[in-house]
Amino acid sequence: MLLIKCPHCGERAETEFSYGGEAGIQRPANPDALNDAEWADYLFNRKNPRGMHAELWNHAQGCRRWFRVERDTVSYLISDSREL
Amino acid sequence: MSEALITAKVLHDCGHINLRGRRNDAAFVAAVESVCATSLPQALTTAASGDLRIYWLGPDEWSLVTTAEKTAALLAALNGATAGMHVAVNDLSAAFVTLALGGSKVRELLAKGCTIDLHPAAFASGACAHTGLAKAGVLLALQHVEFRLIVRRSFADYLLQWLHRSGAEYGIEFV
Ligand SMILES: [Zn+2]
Numbered sequence: 074m075l076l077i078k079c080p081h082c083g084e085r086a087e088t089e090f091s092y093g094g095e096a097g098i099q100r101p102a103n104p105d106a107l108n109d110a111e112w113a114d115y116l117f118n119r120k121n122p123r124g125m126h127a128e129l130w131n132h133a134q135g136c137r138r139w140f141r142v143e144r145d146t147v148s149y150l151i152s153d154s155r156e157l
Numbered sequence: 158m159s160e161a162l163i164t165a166k167v168l169h170d171c172g173h174i175n176l177r178g179r180r181n182d183a184a185f186v187a188a189v190e191s192v193c194a195t196s197l198p199q200a201l202t203t204a205a206s207g208d209l210r211i212y213w214l215g216p217d218e219w220s221l222v223t224t225a226e227k228t229a230a231l232l233a234a235l236n237g238a239t240a241g242m243h244v245a246v247n248d249l250s251a252a253f254v255t256l257a258l259g260g261s262k263v264r265e266l267l268a269k270g271c272t273i274d275l276h277p278a279a280f281a282s283g284a285c286a287h288t289g290l291a292k293a294g295v296l297l298a299l300q301h302v303e304f305r306l307i308v309r310r311s312f313a314d315y316l317l318q319w320l321h322r323s324g325a326e327y328g329i330e331f332v
Contacts, residue, residue, distance in 0.1 A: 089288060
Protein backbone atom coordinates (compact mmCIF):
# COMPACT_ATOMS: atom_id res chain seq x y z
CA MET A 74 0.00 0.00 0.00
CA LEU A 75 1.22 3.48 -0.84
CA LEU A 76 1.54 6.11 1.85
CA ILE A 77 0.52 9.38 0.22
CA LYS A 78 1.28 12.69 1.86
CA CYS A 79 -1.71 15.00 1.81
CA PRO A 80 -0.43 18.58 2.07
CA HIS A 81 -3.09 19.25 4.73
CA CYS A 82 -3.36 15.98 6.70
CA GLY A 83 0.07 14.40 6.35
CA GLU A 84 0.80 10.82 5.34
CA ARG A 85 -2.26 8.61 4.95
CA ALA A 86 -2.97 5.21 3.44
CA GLU A 87 -3.64 5.01 -0.28
CA THR A 88 -7.18 3.74 0.41
CA GLU A 89 -8.16 7.23 1.65
CA PHE A 90 -7.44 8.78 -1.75
CA SER A 91 -8.83 8.78 -5.23
CA TYR A 92 -6.68 9.27 -8.30
CA GLY A 93 -7.29 12.17 -10.67
CA GLY A 94 -4.90 11.54 -13.55
CA GLU A 95 -2.24 13.79 -15.01
CA ALA A 96 -1.85 17.21 -13.38
CA GLY A 97 -1.70 20.49 -15.24
CA ILE A 98 -4.25 19.79 -17.98
CA GLN A 99 -5.63 23.18 -18.98
CA ARG A 100 -9.10 23.48 -20.44
CA PRO A 101 -8.77 25.38 -23.73
CA ALA A 102 -9.82 29.00 -23.28
CA ASN A 103 -11.85 28.97 -26.47
CA PRO A 104 -13.09 25.42 -27.23
CA ASP A 105 -15.04 26.58 -30.31
CA ALA A 106 -11.77 27.50 -32.02
CA LEU A 107 -10.39 23.95 -31.76
CA ASN A 108 -10.63 21.33 -34.46
CA ASP A 109 -11.63 17.76 -33.58
CA ALA A 110 -8.05 16.55 -33.29
CA GLU A 111 -7.12 19.33 -30.87
CA TRP A 112 -10.23 18.76 -28.77
CA ALA A 113 -9.56 15.00 -28.68
CA ASP A 114 -5.99 15.73 -27.63
CA TYR A 115 -7.25 17.83 -24.71
CA LEU A 116 -9.82 15.22 -23.69
CA PHE A 117 -7.96 11.96 -24.13
CA ASN A 118 -4.23 12.14 -24.79
CA ARG A 119 -1.96 11.91 -21.76
CA LYS A 120 1.80 11.65 -21.34
CA ASN A 121 1.74 8.31 -19.47
CA PRO A 122 5.49 8.42 -18.82
CA ARG A 123 7.75 5.69 -17.50
CA GLY A 124 9.27 7.58 -14.58
CA MET A 125 8.35 10.83 -12.88
CA HIS A 126 4.74 11.82 -13.33
CA ALA A 127 2.88 14.90 -12.06
CA GLU A 128 -0.59 13.80 -11.06
CA LEU A 129 -3.70 14.81 -9.15
CA TRP A 130 -5.00 13.05 -6.08
CA ASN A 131 -8.05 13.77 -3.96
CA HIS A 132 -8.01 13.04 -0.23
CA ALA A 133 -11.49 11.53 -0.48
CA GLN A 134 -11.81 10.14 3.06
CA GLY A 135 -9.93 13.01 4.68
CA CYS A 136 -10.00 16.72 3.92
CA ARG A 137 -11.53 16.11 0.46
CA ARG A 138 -9.06 18.48 -1.22
CA TRP A 139 -7.34 17.97 -4.58
CA PHE A 140 -3.58 18.28 -4.59
CA ARG A 141 -0.60 17.61 -6.83
CA VAL A 142 1.83 14.75 -6.42
CA GLU A 143 5.06 13.85 -8.23
CA ARG A 144 5.27 10.07 -8.38
CA ASP A 145 7.67 7.74 -10.13
CA THR A 146 5.57 5.28 -12.10
CA VAL A 147 8.34 2.66 -11.94
CA SER A 148 9.41 2.78 -8.29
CA TYR A 149 6.20 4.41 -6.95
CA LEU A 150 8.42 6.82 -5.03
CA ILE A 151 6.53 10.02 -4.22
CA SER A 152 9.01 12.86 -4.28
CA ASP A 153 6.71 15.85 -3.93
CA SER A 154 3.21 16.68 -2.73
CA ARG A 155 1.73 20.16 -2.68
CA GLU A 156 -1.44 22.23 -2.75
CA LEU A 157 -2.79 23.23 -6.11
CA MET B 158 -17.35 -11.40 29.90
CA SER B 159 -17.37 -9.89 33.36
CA GLU B 160 -16.10 -6.40 32.67
CA ALA B 161 -16.61 -4.20 29.60
CA LEU B 162 -13.27 -2.94 28.34
CA ILE B 163 -15.07 -0.67 25.89
CA THR B 164 -18.28 1.27 26.18
CA ALA B 165 -20.11 2.82 23.25
CA LYS B 166 -22.93 5.30 23.37
CA VAL B 167 -24.95 6.96 20.65
CA LEU B 168 -25.25 10.65 21.50
CA HIS B 169 -28.70 11.75 20.40
CA ASP B 170 -28.44 15.28 21.68
CA CYS B 171 -26.13 16.71 19.00
CA GLY B 172 -26.41 19.39 16.35
CA HIS B 173 -23.89 19.66 13.51
CA ILE B 174 -23.07 22.87 11.67
CA ASN B 175 -20.70 22.84 8.73
CA LEU B 176 -18.71 26.03 8.37
CA ARG B 177 -16.64 27.06 5.39
CA GLY B 178 -14.62 30.23 5.01
CA ARG B 179 -11.13 31.48 4.34
CA ARG B 180 -8.63 30.94 7.12
CA ASN B 181 -6.64 33.97 5.93
CA ASP B 182 -9.71 36.23 6.05
CA ALA B 183 -9.15 37.99 9.39
CA ALA B 184 -12.71 39.36 9.56
CA PHE B 185 -14.19 35.89 9.05
CA VAL B 186 -11.96 34.30 11.68
CA ALA B 187 -12.67 37.09 14.17
CA ALA B 188 -16.44 36.85 13.59
CA VAL B 189 -16.51 33.09 14.13
CA GLU B 190 -14.21 33.20 17.13
CA SER B 191 -16.31 35.86 18.83
CA VAL B 192 -19.49 33.78 18.35
CA CYS B 193 -17.82 30.55 19.49
CA ALA B 194 -15.72 32.02 22.30
CA THR B 195 -12.80 29.89 21.20
CA SER B 196 -10.27 29.97 18.39
CA LEU B 197 -10.78 28.06 15.16
CA PRO B 198 -8.68 24.91 15.51
CA GLN B 199 -5.59 24.33 13.41
CA ALA B 200 -5.15 21.28 11.19
CA LEU B 201 -6.04 17.91 12.74
CA THR B 202 -7.17 19.36 16.07
CA THR B 203 -10.35 20.16 18.00
CA ALA B 204 -11.32 23.31 19.88
CA ALA B 205 -13.76 23.10 22.78
CA SER B 206 -15.81 25.74 24.54
CA GLY B 207 -18.57 24.66 26.90
CA ASP B 208 -20.96 22.39 24.99
CA LEU B 209 -19.40 23.34 21.68
CA ARG B 210 -16.70 21.40 19.88
CA ILE B 211 -15.12 22.61 16.67
CA TYR B 212 -13.45 19.97 14.53
CA TRP B 213 -11.00 20.82 11.76
CA LEU B 214 -12.12 19.20 8.50
CA GLY B 215 -9.90 20.92 5.96
CA PRO B 216 -8.01 24.14 5.28
CA ASP B 217 -11.25 26.09 4.86
CA GLU B 218 -13.78 23.84 6.57
CA TRP B 219 -14.86 23.05 10.12
CA SER B 220 -17.60 21.06 11.82
CA LEU B 221 -19.27 22.66 14.84
CA VAL B 222 -21.04 20.26 17.16
CA THR B 223 -23.19 21.44 20.03
CA THR B 224 -26.38 20.31 21.76
CA ALA B 225 -29.51 19.98 19.65
CA GLU B 226 -31.14 22.73 21.67
CA LYS B 227 -28.37 25.28 21.03
CA THR B 228 -27.91 24.53 17.34
CA ALA B 229 -30.49 26.96 15.94
CA ALA B 230 -29.15 29.85 18.03
CA LEU B 231 -25.55 29.07 17.02
CA LEU B 232 -26.56 28.90 13.38
CA ALA B 233 -28.30 32.27 13.61
CA ALA B 234 -25.36 33.85 15.44
CA LEU B 235 -22.87 32.56 12.85
CA ASN B 236 -25.05 33.75 9.98
CA GLY B 237 -25.41 37.15 11.63
CA ALA B 238 -21.71 37.59 12.39
CA THR B 239 -20.60 36.52 8.91
CA ALA B 240 -23.31 38.32 6.90
CA GLY B 241 -21.93 39.56 3.58
CA MET B 242 -18.75 37.49 3.86
CA HIS B 243 -17.59 34.71 1.54
CA VAL B 244 -18.73 31.86 3.78
CA ALA B 245 -21.06 28.87 3.92
CA VAL B 246 -22.87 27.99 7.14
CA ASN B 247 -25.11 24.94 6.96
CA ASP B 248 -27.06 22.92 9.48
CA LEU B 249 -26.19 19.28 8.76
CA SER B 250 -27.58 17.87 12.02
CA ALA B 251 -29.79 15.34 10.26
CA ALA B 252 -26.85 13.97 8.27
CA PHE B 253 -24.73 12.60 11.10
CA VAL B 254 -24.74 10.21 14.02
CA THR B 255 -22.32 10.83 16.89
CA LEU B 256 -20.88 8.08 19.05
CA ALA B 257 -18.87 8.31 22.25
CA LEU B 258 -16.40 5.49 22.83
CA GLY B 259 -14.44 4.90 25.98
CA GLY B 260 -12.52 2.21 27.78
CA SER B 261 -9.06 0.75 28.01
CA LYS B 262 -9.21 -1.18 24.72
CA VAL B 263 -10.84 1.41 22.48
CA ARG B 264 -7.65 2.21 20.54
CA GLU B 265 -7.14 -1.49 19.84
CA LEU B 266 -10.69 -1.80 18.56
CA LEU B 267 -10.44 1.25 16.29
CA ALA B 268 -7.07 0.08 14.98
CA LYS B 269 -8.74 -3.02 13.56
CA GLY B 270 -10.49 -0.90 10.94
CA CYS B 271 -8.47 2.28 10.70
CA THR B 272 -5.16 2.98 8.97
CA ILE B 273 -4.09 6.06 10.93
CA ASP B 274 -1.69 5.75 13.86
CA LEU B 275 -3.75 5.63 17.05
CA HIS B 276 -0.85 5.27 19.46
CA PRO B 277 -1.27 7.79 22.32
CA ALA B 278 1.90 9.54 21.20
CA ALA B 279 0.48 10.06 17.70
CA PHE B 280 -3.20 10.59 18.52
CA ALA B 281 -3.51 12.49 21.77
CA SER B 282 -6.27 14.47 23.47
CA GLY B 283 -7.42 17.27 21.16
CA ALA B 284 -6.59 15.34 17.99
CA CYS B 285 -9.13 14.91 15.24
CA ALA B 286 -8.90 13.20 11.89
CA HIS B 287 -11.30 12.50 9.09
CA THR B 288 -10.41 9.02 7.93
CA GLY B 289 -11.79 5.60 7.12
CA LEU B 290 -13.07 3.11 9.69
CA ALA B 291 -13.95 -0.30 8.29
CA LYS B 292 -14.25 1.46 4.91
CA ALA B 293 -16.78 4.02 6.18
CA GLY B 294 -15.73 7.66 6.21
CA VAL B 295 -15.66 8.92 9.79
CA LEU B 296 -14.53 11.89 11.80
CA LEU B 297 -12.53 10.57 14.71
CA ALA B 298 -11.64 12.81 17.64
CA LEU B 299 -10.27 12.38 21.12
CA GLN B 300 -11.01 14.59 24.11
CA HIS B 301 -9.17 13.43 27.24
CA VAL B 302 -9.96 9.69 27.28
CA GLU B 303 -13.17 9.74 25.25
CA PHE B 304 -13.25 9.13 21.52
CA ARG B 305 -15.97 10.70 19.42
CA LEU B 306 -16.95 9.06 16.19
CA ILE B 307 -19.08 11.06 13.77
CA VAL B 308 -20.43 9.15 10.83
CA ARG B 309 -22.96 9.75 8.09
CA ARG B 310 -26.37 8.57 9.20
CA SER B 311 -26.66 6.11 6.33
CA PHE B 312 -23.47 4.35 7.52
CA ALA B 313 -24.37 4.37 11.22
CA ASP B 314 -26.22 1.06 11.31
CA TYR B 315 -23.37 -0.66 9.47
CA LEU B 316 -20.74 0.90 11.72
CA LEU B 317 -22.62 -0.04 14.89
CA GLN B 318 -22.77 -3.64 13.68
CA TRP B 319 -19.06 -3.53 12.92
CA LEU B 320 -18.33 -2.15 16.41
CA HIS B 321 -20.58 -4.79 17.94
CA ARG B 322 -18.74 -7.64 16.22
CA SER B 323 -15.22 -6.24 16.34
CA GLY B 324 -15.64 -5.19 19.96
CA ALA B 325 -17.03 -8.55 21.13
CA GLU B 326 -13.63 -9.80 22.29
CA TYR B 327 -13.37 -6.74 24.57
CA GLY B 328 -16.90 -7.18 25.88
CA ILE B 329 -18.06 -3.94 24.23
CA GLU B 330 -21.10 -2.57 25.99
CA PHE B 331 -23.61 -0.27 24.33
CA VAL B 332 -24.91 2.08 26.97
ZN1 LIG C 1 -6.11 15.66 3.54
